[in-house]
Amino acid sequence: MFPEKQATRDADHQVRNGHRVPAIRQFLNVIGCALAIPLYYLTTAHSRYPVTLDIIITIAFTELNRYVIEGCRMAFFGQHQHQRDGRDTPDEIDEKAAIYSESQPEPPRLECLAAVVGWREDPSLYARALESYKSSSACVFLLAGIDGDDAEDQDMARVFKKIYPEQSAVIQIPEPFGEVAERVRANVIAQNRHHDHPVDDQEADAITMKYCIELAKGILVEHNLRIGAPGGVRHLCLKQRHMHKKGIMFTAYVFSLVIADILGVEFLWSSDSDTIVFPDSLERTINTIAADPGAGGASSGLVVHNSQETTITKLASAVYWGELYLTRSTPACTGTSDCQSGPSTAFRLAALPEILIPWYLQKALGKRMIVNEDRHLTTNLLLRGWKVMFASDVLTATDTPTTMARWLKQQVRWARATHIESLLHPRVYATSHPLLFYGMAKREFGPAIGAIAIIWYFFTSQQLVVFSMSDLLLRVVIGSCYNIVRNPDRLTGEGLLWVVPSILFYYIPLPAVHLWSMMTMGADGWGTSMRASGERARRESLKKAWFETGFFVVWMGILSGVLAKILGLYFGIVWHERMAAIIVSSLLGSFGAWSITIGAS
Known part of the structure; x- marks a missing residue:
């Protein structure tokens, strides 16, 4: 049931897992970061139109990112065409060339396993999310993870069986794999200390990861799912005791590694239970990393599928259109996107075994972190030299909060995760292109300076920063015109009416969200409740x-x-x-x- 894979593939994984950014490259990156500081200062404090200049620079990086990801796709299709042409005339290839060709790694396959995780999701929305994967030709196996096994959690399992009645199974996990990993790793370290052996964190992580993989294999064998065989299971639902999103993600990712190895699949698509994919979402996100063995992950752009529900969702939809498309593109053109968005993320599976244990067991400010799962996965990839892309011209539909309170809680939670990953992991700037540091400096210091300046003026009537209305207006006009022309999300006439109000909706609370989230980085609450009726009523x-x-x-x-x-x-x-x-x-x-x-x- 678990066939051995090609030696070339195993060797490639070993090379990638052992890869680190060379010291000279890290030194040059640090020099670049140091130069980014005066550059940012010159474009703000010494410019008459700093906000306008910033949007022009951001647009330039966005266009460069579009150019880069299109080049990645051309490289993939060129590689695929070259391989296909080579097979057309086998008689013309001499024996030596044939042996050499057979020794090379298999080309990237545009097939993936999709992992969809959630907890007490609204049944109708969950059904729409699962149904949407039927339209994706790239998805060869669907793995659903449910974080909960109480009576209230059975709705999601019933929805899964309704959407996928054939070639499917539901498995109850006896113990969450996160708890297993934590216990096994602690035992490994304790044994090393007992025998006076030096404690090697990487070795402990590797032993723990191997144990979890073997445990997942045993569970699959026990249930005789015949994965990969004709008529075998192609849709699997895992249920475990309620922990948190990070807990069910860890379990789902471990099983994904095992199942992908059985199927010979190289890529994993990870998403949430409220996310609806389009027919090309998975394929066009994955083909941005398929041809580059150094690319460990990618994510797509996002649109809002419940935009017509309330006034808040209409405003939020315009925010996604006008702001998030641009801001996420700044560092991405260098393969250093700093956030693979949870609803729409793709991974090269070879990158996951080394990072899953340190990702799950992350501590910050003396606390275990459970709410910054997507950003910390990205940080772990960047720390180990993997590229992370942003396929800005690909769209996936996500859900957005319907009230002002829920929207603010979501923004604060995201901002806390951003602060933790941006400020508490400085080593990532040595292993990544300096543009990552430049984007961080702009994102972290801009809103903080604005908040402090406004508070200072309120109490002292003294201006620390001079705001120009013409500068702000010009920025709005240029940004909106660019989005109308180039944004892959084509807003209708009605949607365009919400663009200007959405700018106020987003930027008026932004300085306060930024400052408060920075002051409360250690808070670990999820903030918003889940969408099931019972959770909403609390x-x-x-x-x-x-x-x-x-x-x-x-x-x-x-x-x-x-x-x-x-x-x-x-x-x-x-x-x-x-x-x-x-x-x-x-x-x-x-x-x-x-x-x-x-x-x-």
Whole structure:
């Protein structure tokens, strides 16, 4: 059931697992990072139009990324064509050339295993998500992971069996593999210390990973699924005791390694239970890395499939269209995309065995981390010299929060993960192109400076940063025009009406989200509840609500006060009247923010 693979493939995996970025390259990367600091300073502090200049630079990098990923696809199809032409005339190849050809690694196969994980998902949405994989020709095996085995979790298993009634199976995992890995690794380290052997983390990780893989093989053999055989299982659902998303991802990835080895598949597509793929989402994301053995991962662009549900989803959809498409492209043109988005990620399976254990057991600020799973996977790839691509011209549809409170919680959770990976793993900048550091500096320092400047002005009336309305307006016009022409997500006329409001919707809370998430990096709550009716009905405590969105209430009070102060100075209102206007405006702003977040939850 578990045939041996070609020696060339095993050798390739060993080479890649042993690969590290050369010291001279790391030195040059550090020099490049040092040069990025004055470059960023010159494009901001010494420019009359810093925001406009920034969007022009971002557009240039976005276009370069489009050029790079198209080149990757051309390389893949060229390689495939060369192999096919070589097979057309075997009689013309002499014996020596034939032997040489047979000794070369197999070309990349555009087939993948898809792993879809979730917990207490809305049944109708989960059904749509699973159904969408039927249209993908690249998906040869579907692995669904359910993080929960209580009565409330059976809906997802029933949906899975309904969508895939044939060649499918549901397996109950006796113990989450994350817990198994943690226990085995601790035992390995304890034994080494008991025998006074030096503790080698990489060796402990390798032993733990091998144990988990053998355990997964045993479970598959026990259930006699006949994977890879005619009529065998092609759709498998794994259930385990509820932990968290990272826990079910780890279990699913271990099983994916085993199943992919049986099928001879080289790529894994990873997604969430609320994500809907298009017919070409998997194939066109994977073919950006298929021809390059040094490319370990890629992700696609995202659109919102529930954009018409509420006003918040319409605004969020326009944010995805206008902002995320551009901002994610900046470092990606050098193969250093710093976030493989959870809903739409592809991996070269050869890259996973070495990184899964350190990824799952990550600690930051003295705590185990469970909410930054996608970013930390990306960081682990970059630290080991793998390229990470962003297929910006490929789309996958994801779900977005329907209320302001849930949207803010999601943004804070994402921002915390960004801070942790950007600030607490400085070694990644030595192993990656300096453009990764440049993108980090712009993302981390820009909103923080803006937040501090606004708060400073509110309390002192002193300007730390000069904002130019013409600069901001020009930035909006240039960014919107570019997106209309080049964005693969073609907005309708109605959708375009939400573009300008979405800019305010995104950028007004951004400095506060950035500052609050930085101050609370160690918080490990998921923030938003799952979409199953039982989870949505649960109300959170007032204390928790204030912790998660109270910063927005305070921030809107400050912004409203700043606006009143500016208008008071402009119209020359006397001091005591201006102070009264500031107080009233701040109270109204805070009340409005409270009513759409804490008050509405």
